[in-house]
Amino acid sequence: MDFTIILQAGIASGTVLLFATLGELFAERSGVMNLGVEGMMLIGAMSAFSTAIATGNPWLGVLVAMFFAGLISQIHAFIVITLQADQVVSGLSLTFVGTGISLVLGEGLSKAGTVSLLPNFSIPLLAQIPILGKIFFTDQSILVYVGYLFVPLAWYYINRTRPGLHLRAVGEYPSAADALGINVFRMRYFYVFVGGMLAGLAGATISLAVSPGWFSELTTGGQGWIAIGLVIFAQWDPIRAAIGAYAFGALRRLILDIQGPLLLLGFDNPFYYNPYLGFFLQMLPYLFTVFVLVIGSREAMRKRIGAPAALGNPYVRGERGK
Amino acid sequence: MTDPISSTANSSSQVPLIVEMRGIVKRFPGVLANDHVNFELQRGEIHGLLGENGAGKSTLMNVLAGLYHQEAGTILVNGEPKVFSSPRDAIKSGIGMVHQHFMLVPSQTVTENILLGLDEPRFLLRLPEYDLKIAELGERFGLKVDPCAKIWQLSVGEQQRVEILKMLYRGVDVLIMDEPTAVLAPQEIEGLFITLRAMIAQGKSVIFISHKLQEVSAIADRVSVLRRGIVTASGVSSKGVSRQELARLMVGRDVIFALDKKPGKPAGVVLNAIDVHAESDKGLPALRGISLNVRAGEIVGVAGVAGNGQSELSQVIAGMRKCIKGQVLLNGDMVSNRTTLFGIQHGMAYIPEDRTHVGSAPNLSVTDNVIMKNYRKPPISKNGLLDMKAATKLANELKSAYDIIVPNVSTPVRLLSGGNLQRVILAREISGLPTFMVAVQPTRGLDVGAIEGVHRLLLAQREAGAAVLLISEELEELLSLCDRIYVIYEGKIMGEVMVNSEKQDEALIDTIGQMMTGTPLDQIQEEEIAANG
Numbered sequence: 001m002d003f004t005i006i007l008q009a010g011i012a013s014g015t016v017l018l019f020a021t022l023g024e025l026f027a028e029r030s031g032v033m034n035l036g037v038e039g040m041m042l043i044g045a046m047s048a049f050s051t052a053i054a055t056g057n058p059w060l061g062v063l064v065a066m067f068f069a070g071l072i073s074q075i076h077a078f079i080v081i082t083l084q085a086d087q088v089v090s091g092l093s094l095t096f097v098g099t100g101i102s103l104v105l106g107e108g109l110s111k112a113g114t115v116s117l118l119p120n121f122s123i124p125l126l127a128q129i130p131i132l133g134k135i136f137f138t139d140q141s142i143l144v145y146v147g148y149l150f151v152p153l154a155w156y157y158i159n160r161t162r163p164g165l166h167l168r169a170v171g172e173y174p175s176a177a178d179a180l181g182i183n184v185f186r187m188r189y190f191y192v193f194v195g196g197m198l199a200g201l202a203g204a205t206i207s208l209a210v211s212p213g214w215f216s217e218l219t220t221g222g223q224g225w226i227a228i229g230l231v232i233f234a235q236w237d238p239i240r241a242a243i244g245a246y247a248f249g250a251l252r253r254l255i256l257d258i259q260g261p262l263l264l265l266g267f268d269n270p271f272y273y274n275p276y277l278g279f280f281l282q283m284l285p286y287l288f289t290v291f292v293l294v295i296g297s298r299e300a301m302r303k304r305i306g307a308p309a310a311l312g313n314p315y316v317r318g319e320r321g322k
Numbered sequence: 323m324t325d326p327i328s329s330t331a332n333s334s335s336q337v338p339l340i341v342e343m344r345g346i347v348k349r350f351p352g353v354l355a356n357d358h359v360n361f362e363l364q365r366g367e368i369h370g371l372l373g374e375n376g377a378g379k380s381t382l383m384n385v386l387a388g389l390y391h392q393e394a395g396t397i398l399v400n401g402e403p404k405v406f407s408s409p410r411d412a413i414k415s416g417i418g419m420v421h422q423h424f425m426l427v428p429s430q431t432v433t434e435n436i437l438l439g440l441d442e443p444r445f446l447l448r449l450p451e452y453d454l455k456i457a458e459l460g461e462r463f464g465l466k467v468d469p470c471a472k473i474w475q476l477s478v479g480e481q482q483r484v485e486i487l488k489m490l491y492r493g494v495d496v497l498i499m500d501e502p503t504a505v506l507a508p509q510e511i512e513g514l515f516i517t518l519r520a521m522i523a524q525g526k527s528v529i530f531i532s533h534k535l536q537e538v539s540a541i542a543d544r545v546s547v548l549r550r551g552i553v554t555a556s557g558v559s560s561k562g563v564s565r566q567e568l569a570r571l572m573v574g575r576d577v578i579f580a581l582d583k584k585p586g587k588p589a590g591v592v593l594n595a596i597d598v599h600a601e602s603d604k605g606l607p608a609l610r611g612i613s614l615n616v617r618a619g620e621i622v623g624v625a626g627v628a629g630n631g632q633s634e635l636s637q638v639i640a641g642m643r644k645c646i647k648g649q650v651l652l653n654g655d656m657v658s659n660r661t662t663l664f665g666i667q668h669g670m671a672y673i674p675e676d677r678t679h680v681g682s683a684p685n686l687s688v689t690d691n692v693i694m695k696n697y698r699k700p701p702i703s704k705n706g707l708l709d710m711k712a713a714t715k716l717a718n719e720l721k722s723a724y725d726i727i728v729p730n731v732s733t734p735v736r737l738l739s740g741g742n743l744q745r746v747i748l749a750r751e752i753s754g755l756p757t758f759m760v761a762v763q764p765t766r767g768l769d770v771g772a773i774e775g776v777h778r779l780l781l782a783q784r785e786a787g788a789a790v791l792l793i794s795e796e797l798e799e800l801l802s803l804c805d806r807i808y809v810i811y812e813g814k815i816m817g818e819v820m821v822n823s824e825k826q827d828e829a830l831i832d833t834i835g836q837m838m839t840g841t842p843l844d845q846i847q848e849e850e851i852a853a854n855g
Contacts, residue, residue, distance in 0.1 A: 169430065
C-alpha cells in the first residue's frame with residue numbers, strides 16, 4: 001500500500017468536502033444554518049452530469065450545477081429569512097426535496113454512458129517537491145487546484161474586506177448591522193445562495209472529477225452531513241475547514257483502500273478477512289459528524305467554540321429599542 | 323394640566339437652533355408616547371431631557387434619530403424640514419444617537435465596528451490605516467480607547483466611548499445620549515462629562531436623556547421635562563430651577579427623597595457565602611472567590627458596574643447556577659449546588675433580575691404566579707390536588723395587600739406594568755415568610771412611585787427580621803437602603819463599607835466608586851494613609 005497515492009486520492013476526495021464546507025460556512029457566518037447541503041450536492045452532481053452528457057461540455061455542467069443548487073437553496077432562504085421559520089426543519093426538508101428531485105430527474109443517468117471529464121494535470125516545478133509534490137500537485141483535477149486558491153481567498157474575504165466585515169456583523173449582531181444601514185435580509189439571501197452554489201460545485205466535483213458518474217443517492221453518500229459537521233469542527237474558520245476537509249477526504253480513501261491488501265504491515269489484514277470491520281470503519285466519519293453536531297447544538301458549547309451569535313435565529317426588525 | 327414652563331425670551335431668539343421638533347405625535351398600541359411634543363436644541367449646548375421611565379423621552383429621541391417615524395409633527399434641522407426614514411438618513415443630516423443598549427458586534431474590533439455600514443473603505447479594509455484615524459479622532463475628543471481591541475475585551479465605559487466615536491466618525495453635529503450614565507461607575511461618569519464638554523467646545527451639540535436629576539443639573543445647560551408624553555418644561559436654564567421643582571415637573575407631585583429607615587438591629591448570620599467560584603454562561607470564570615454574609619434584620623448591598631458577576635452570584639445563591647468551588651450556607655445548611663426547592667423550603671426568597679422570564683410565567687394568571695411557591699402546602703394543596711378557590715382567595719388577599727392594580731386575578735401577568743409585576747413577585751416571595759431574600763435590580767425600569775413601593779417592602783422585610791441581599795447598579799438606592807455594602811469587581815469582592823444612614827458623604831461614594839473600577843479597599847486606605855502621613 002502506497003500512502004502517498006492514498007493521500008493524493010484523499011486530497012481529491014477532500015476537495016468535495018472543502019467546497020461543501022466552505023459554502024455552509026458562508027451561510028452560517030451570515031446567521032443561517034442550512035442542513036440541506038446533502039440535497040443541494042445531489043442536485044449539483046445530477047445536473048452537472050446530465051448537462052455534461054447532453055452537451056459534451058463538462059464546464060457547462062459545473063455552471064449549471066452551481067446555478068441549480070443555488071436556486072434550490074433560495075427555497076430555504078425564503079422559508080427561514082422571510083417567513084422566519086425554524087432553520088433545522090426547513091434545512092432537513094431541503095435535503096429531502098433535493099434528494100427527491102435529483103433521483104427523479106437522474107433516473108437512467110447511470111446507464112447514459114461516459115462523458116468528457118474535467119481535465120487532470122500536474123503543476124510544473126511544484127510537482128517536483130518530494131512527497132508533497134506527489135500528493136498535492138501531481139495529476140489532480142483542475143477543481144482541486146481551484147480548491148487550493150479558494151481557501152485563502154475565503155479567509156481573506158471574510159476577515160479583511162468590507163463585505164466580509166458586513167457578513168460577520170450580520171451573523172453576530174444583526175440589529176447592530178441593521179441600525180447602520182446594512183440590509184440584513186438581502187445579505188442572508190445572498191450568502192445562502194453562495195452556500196448553495198458551492199454545494200452544487202461540490203456535487204459537480206464528484207460526478208465530473210473525483211468519482212465520475214451518477215450512482216443515485218450513493219453519489220454523495222452522506223458527505224453533505226460531514227460538511228455540516230466540519231463547519232462546527234472548523235469553528236467557522238476557512239483555514240481550519242480546509243484542514244478538516246482534506247483530513248476527512250484522506251480518511252475516506254484510507255478506509256476504502258485499507259480493505260484491499262492481504263497483508264497489512266506484514267500481518268494478515270483483519271479488514272480484508274473480516275468485512276464487518278470494514279463497515280465499522282466506514283461508519284466512523286458519520287459517527288464523528290453526529291458527535292460534532294451534538295456538541296455544536298448545545299447552547300453553552302456554541303458560545304465557547306465561537307459560533308456566530310445569531311446563528312439559527314431569524315432576524316425580526318424592531319425587536320429592540322421598544 | 324398647567325402650562326409648560328418656557329425658556330425666557332433671551333435664549334431662543336439669539337442662539338441659532340440646530341434642531342427643532344414641532345408637534346411630534348407618536349403612538350404605540352395602547353399608549354400615546356408623545357402627545358404634540360415640541361423640542362428645541364440650540365447649537366453648542368448640552369440639553370438635558372428629563373422624565374420618568376415611560377415618559378416618552380426615548381421615543382421622542384428615536385423619532386429624531388430616524389428609528390421611529392412620527393404620526394404627526396415636523397422636524398427641522400438648521401431650519402430645513404427633514405423626513406428621516408432610517409437612522410442612516412438622520413446621520414446624514416448630522417444627528418446620531420448612542421442607545422442605552424450598545425449596538426456593537428462583540429467579536430469585532432473597535433475599528434471594525436466603527437467602519438461597519440460605511441461606503442469607505444470600498445473593498446479592502448486596510449485596518450492599520452483606519453486604526454490610526456480612529457485613534458486620532460479619539461485623541462481629539464478625549465475618548466481613549468484602543469482601536470485594535472475586540473469589543474468583548476472592553477469595559478462598558480469603553481464600549482460607550484466606541485459608540486460615541488462611531489457617531490463622531492460619521493461626522494454628526496448632534497449627539498443624542500440615551501441614559502448614558504446608567505451603566506457607568508462614578509469616576510467613569512466624570513470622564514463622560516469631560517468628553518461631552520470637549521465636544522461642545524468643538525461646536526457639537528448634545529442631548530442628554532436621563533431620569534436622574536442631579537446628573538442633569540450637573541451637566542446640562544438647559545433642561546426639558548416630559549411627563550406621560552407631554553412637555554412640562556421646555557428649555558429652562560438648569561441654573562434657574564431647583565431640583566425639587568424639576569422633580570415635581572417629572573412626577574407630577576412632590577417627591578420625598580428620604581426614606582423612613584429605622585436604625586438597624588442586626589442579629590445572627592443568616593446567609594454565609596464562603597469562597598464562591600462560578601462560571602459564566604460562556605464558561606469563563608465569573609465569580610472568583612466571593613465571601614460575604616448577611617445577618618438577620620439587615621439589608622446588605624452588592625454594588626458594582628453591570629456584568630461583574632452580580633447575576634451569577636444571585637444565581638448561585640438561589641441554586642440556579644453551579645458553584646464550582648466554595649459554598650453558600652443558609653442558616654447553617656448548604657444551599658449551593660442543591661435544588662432550588664431546597665432553598666425555598668429553607669426560607670429563601672428570590673427576586674430575580676429578569677422579572678418577565680425568571681420571576682414570573684408571563685402567560686399565566688396572577689393567581690397561578692402567586693401560588694408558584696406554596697402550591698405544595700395547604701390550603702392551596704388539598705388531598706394532592708390544587709384548591710383553586712383557596713388560590714384565588716389568596717391571590718385576592720395579596721392583590722389588596724400589595725396594591726396590585728389589575729382588573730382581576732385571572733389576568734395573565736404579561737399584561738401588567740413593570741411595577742405591578744414586581745409587586746406580584748414580591749407578594750409571592752414575601753408571603754412565604756422568608757428568612758432570607760436576595761433581590762437583583764428590583765427597581766430597574768420602574769417609575770418613581772413603584773420604586774418607592776419596592777423600597778418600602780424591602781425595608782419592611784428588614785424590620786421583620788429577615789436578611790436581605792440587595793444587588794443593584796443604582797448606588798443611590800444602595801446608599802439609602804443598605805446597612806452595609808460590598809463592592810464587586812470582576813467576580814471578586816473589593817471591599818465592604820458601612821453605611822451611615824444619617825448622611826451620604828462624598829468620601830464614601832468616592833471610595834465605592836474606586837472599588838467599582840477595580841481598586842481594592844485596603845489599597846485605597848493605604849493610599850489615604852500615605853497621602854495624609
